[in-house]
Amino acid sequence: MLGRAAYGVFWMARYLERAENTARLIDVGFHLALTRGDKASQDEEWKSVLTTTGQLEAYKAAHKDMTGPQVFNYLLRDRENPASVLRMVEAARTNARVVRTSITNEVWEATNDGWMTLSEILSRPVRESNLGEVLTAVRGQATLVRGAMGGSMLRNDVFNFARIGTFIERADNTARILDVKYYVLLPSVAWVGSSLDNAQWDTLLRSVAGSRAYSWLNAGSMDPRDIARFMILDGQFPRSLVFCFEKIRSNMAGLAKQYGHETGAHELLRNVGARLHQTTIEEIFDMGLHEFLQDFIGKTNLIGDAIAADYRFIE
Template sequence: MLGRTANGAFWMARYLERAENTARLIEAGFRMALTRDAAMAHAEWRSVIATLGQTSGFEAAYGPDYAGERVWNFLLRDKSNPGSVLAQIEGARTNARGVRTALTREVWEAINEAWMVLKDALARPVREPALGQVLAAIRRQATQVRGALDGTMLRNENYNFTRLGTFIERGDSTARILDVKYYVLLPSLAWVGSSLDNVQWESVLRAVSGERAYRWLNAGVMDPKGIAEFLLLDRRFPRSLHFCVDKLRSNLAGLAHQYGHEASVHELLRGLGTRFHETSIEMVFEGGLHEFIQDFIACNQQVAQAIERDYRFYK
């Protein structure tokens, strides 16, 4: 398989996942901001920008004024923001078009439809009454593409590279959402364990669509330690870090089987997988939640770079 084809499939999936994750964060921020006074609402929106790593870009364009409508339009459609949802969807379509012959008709049509629908939805500034519909459209279009991929693609290298892109991006997103919890979301450490703290944890679950699953598993009890364990180590939840690592390992195993050999990334990911299998939530908190997450983010990035290097994406 040509490296540029692998690159196109990988980045098509990353851009799609990134667009959906951005929409999820905006929705969680909007829910939280509705229940806060103006100052705290601005702090919520600042946390959304910080989670996405776009603080410098936003403040360069708008300064420190984190008004909700300004934030969500910056993240959804602002032409000065290369990380906007509109830019991500366009990037996904461009990559899909470049590897058109490696995709099924259904996948290409789903991606092209997503681009057309969202380009129209984001052609004008999004006002508050329309925000919910726009965010729902982003999630719906991403789900349709994912359904087309799962339902029509051969389980070959094309499929494996798209899945690798999806779970690299998803793991990074979940880790950043969880990490920003104690460093940006809470006004001060004095709030830890308070009713506000519990609501903030609930917002983290909402951002990854994990609230209902967590409540099913924990009889509705909102426990910060339990939520951290759920998002880090639960292998059943499709947005947990452990789930993402397991999927990366299985799709890389598929590539090794198809190509008849392993690459350096397999050994790198084996070490990361072993770490998750041998780690308990008590060990995570003993060593520091922030430190564990930062280590994962760095390792996840190393895995992404190793995939690009080992499979010669730009050859």
């Protein structure tokens, strides 16, 4: 597969996943801000959303205030923000057009229709009253593309590169959410076990579409350590770090089989995956959750860079 086509399908999938993840983070920020009684605390929630997406400094350079509507419009529709949902969906569509002969008509149409739908929705400022509707549309369009991909594409290198892009992005997002939110969720230790505590942890789980799944596995108990274990090590949960890396491993194995050889990225992936599978949540906490997650994020970025180099991605 040509490097340009590999680059296009890999980043098409990453941009769509990142757009959906941003929408989920905005939803979390909005609901957590509603639980805060004063403006300073509400602003802090929106600051944490910007921090998780890596856009805090860029936002500060563009805006002096940090009100909810200003933040979520910046993240959703600001054309001067290259990481806004609108710009990411546009980038996904651009990459899909470049590889149009390598993807099915269903995948192209879902991506193109999603771009047109969201361009129309985001052509006007988003208000608090219709924020939920907008976020649902973003998540829905990403789901339609994934469905088209899963239901119509050959399980070849094109499919493998798209899936690898999706799960690298998803693993990075889960790690960032847990890293930023774990130590800042509670106003003070006095809230531990309270109804506010439980509501905030539930909102965190909803940011990774895991609230109901976690409840099924843990009988509704909102224990911080169990939540961290669920998001990192639960192989049944499709946004956990272990699950994402297992999917990346599977699709990288597909590339090795099709091309007849492994690359340096395979070895790097094996090392990170082995560490994930062999560790326990107790060992992670002994090491330091922040330190573990920062190391994981760094290694995930290295794997993405190695894949780009090994398969000669051309922008």
